[in-house]
Amino acid sequence: MTGSEHGPKEPKGPKGAKGAKGAEGASISVFELMAPYEHEQVLFTYDPVAGYRGVIAIHNTTLGPALGGTRFWSYETDEEALLDVLRLSRAMTYKAAVAGLNLGGGKSVIIGDPKTTRREILFRAHGRVVESLKGRYITAEDVGTSVEDMEYVRMETSHVVGVAGRSGDPSPVTAYGVYCGMKACAAVVYGDESLRGKAVAIQGVGHVGFHLCEYLAKESARLFVTDIDREKVERAVHTLRAEAVPPDEIYDVEAEIFAPCALGGVLNEETIPRLRAKIVAGGANNQLADERQDNVLQERGILYAPDYVINAGGLINVYSELVGWTPERARKKTAEIHDTLVQIFELARREGVTTSEAADKVAQRRIQQVGTMRRGFLASHAHPGWQIQA
Numbered sequence: 001m002t003g004s005e006h007g008p009k010e011p012k013g014p015k016g017a018k019g020a021k022g023a024e025g026a027s028i029s030v031f032e033l034m035a036p037y038e039h040e041q042v043l044f045t046y047d048p049v050a051g052y053r054g055v056i057a058i059h060n061t062t063l064g065p066a067l068g069g070t071r072f073w074s075y076e077t078d079e080e081a082l083l084d085v086l087r088l089s090r091a092m093t094y095k096a097a098v099a100g101l102n103l104g105g106g107k108s109v110i111i112g113d114p115k116t117t118r119r120e121i122l123f124r125a126h127g128r129v130v131e132s133l134k135g136r137y138i139t140a141e142d143v144g145t146s147v148e149d150m151e152y153v154r155m156e157t158s159h160v161v162g163v164a165g166r167s168g169d170p171s172p173v174t175a176y177g178v179y180c181g182m183k184a185c186a187a188v189v190y191g192d193e194s195l196r197g198k199a200v201a202i203q204g205v206g207h208v209g210f211h212l213c214e215y216l217a218k219e220s221a222r223l224f225v226t227d228i229d230r231e232k233v234e235r236a237v238h239t240l241r242a243e244a245v246p247p248d249e250i251y252d253v254e255a256e257i258f259a260p261c262a263l264g265g266v267l268n269e270e271t272i273p274r275l276r277a278k279i280v281a282g283g284a285n286n287q288l289a290d291e292r293q294d295n296v297l298q299e300r301g302i303l304y305a306p307d308y309v310i311n312a313g314g315l316i317n318v319y320s321e322l323v324g325w326t327p328e329r330a331r332k333k334t335a336e337i338h339d340t341l342v343q344i345f346e347l348a349r350r351e352g353v354t355t356s357e358a359a360d361k362v363a364q365r366r367i368q369q370v371g372t373m374r375r376g377f378l379a380s381h382a383h384p385g386w387q388i389q390a
């Protein structure tokens with residue numbers, strides 16, 4: 001799960017940036033890696049007492065403080081960790097920008113064995129580093145970290161979201177956003193946003209996938225589900241009358257919609273030609289194996305809902321914790337994913353670009369416009385520090 005969630009199209013990096021080695025095998029400098037991604041700040045911290053080796057990347061704070069989770073992973077090299085945090089933080093900028101939130105993009109990685117039992121000291125060390133940024137960066141859980149880990153972070157800083165007793169499990173909100181986005185896709189492809197009678201193939205019926213199935217079942221869609229966990233499949237079969245499909249056959253289902261809700265990288269040269277669906281709309285991060293695959297989908301006449309747009313409900317949910325929104329308001333904001341996608345599809349059609357490229361443009365335009373406005377004649381009294389304006 002490294003180097004993932006590229007989300008927005010990768011910038012043209014320095015030669016050899018992906019392998020983190022230059023053409024002649026010389027190491028690439030940190031600044032060379034940062035430049036094409038246009039990061040504001042990257043903070044490296046080493047604390048031998050805590051056994052803490054962490055990197056916090058702040059990509060862009062034009063819209064607000066940089067928010068993004070802490071990933072704890074046994075990276076093989078420091079360069080691998082750096083590339084991961086650079087890509088992930090940039091994707092957060094785009095996700096927040098398109099969702100219309102007053103947040104920038106950031107992310108942190110801790111390099112080490114995620115099974116370590118020395119969690120208090122490690123995550124309190126991380127909390128102190130987060131605190132040193134005085135709110136420019138807000139963290140949360142991510143791969144390899146838990147709500148309990150965030151409780152330790154919370155002991156050292158208030159700049160953390162998703163701790164126990166606050167906004168809660170984001171997956172029902174994420175699923176609701178995917179459901180709303182799916183209806184936008186149906187409206188574009190079938191001229192009718194009703195999902196009644198539509199066959200939907202759902203890959204992964206974990207947190208997001210199962211809640212999505214519930215929404216779809218309520219609308220009388222036909223559900224085909226798969227998961228590597230048999231119990232989860234059985235739950236969907238018994239409670240929602242879904243039809244079970246073996247994991248490797250989900251791509252071949254005669255469905256109108258394919259909803260990836262498990263892993264990243266599932267849309268690739270081998271799987272796309274097998275799809276019968278006219279729509280790909282699911283909650284998983286990093287669905288495209290690489291950035292060419294959105295062209296492949298488009299060439300095959302498949303409408304792709306860019307993952308970071310359609311799965312933004314989880315981010316909206318933690319944002320509501322920061323700005324004090326009620327669950328109803330967070331849900332209303334999440335429902336806007338429907339209209340956002342319609343606009344992105346329209347832009348893609350008008351400009352002859354893929355839906356991913358159109359989403360990137362929407363993000364870039366908002367950041368550019370808000371940045372210009374803040375630098376304009378209102379600059380002297382406009383910026384409220386790192387206070388978020390809801």
Ligand SMILES: NC(=O)c1ccc[n+]([C@@H]2O[C@H](COP(=O)([O-])OP(=O)(O)OC[C@H]3O[C@@H](n4cnc5c(N)ncnc54)[C@H](O)[C@@H]3O)[C@@H](O)[C@H]2O)c1
Nearest residue numbers: 170171174204206207208227228229261262283284285314
């Ligand atoms: N939870 C959220 O709010 C949220 C928000 C945004 C994005 N996402 C993304 O959505 C995806 C799902 O998240 P989740 O919270 O539901 O995770 P989860 O772990 O609860 O569910 C994932 C499910 O996929 C299954 N799975 C794994 N490999 C599979 C395979 N090869 N074939 C079929 N099923 C497989 C797992 O058994 C599990 O049941 C992830 O990519 C996550 O990054 C989640």
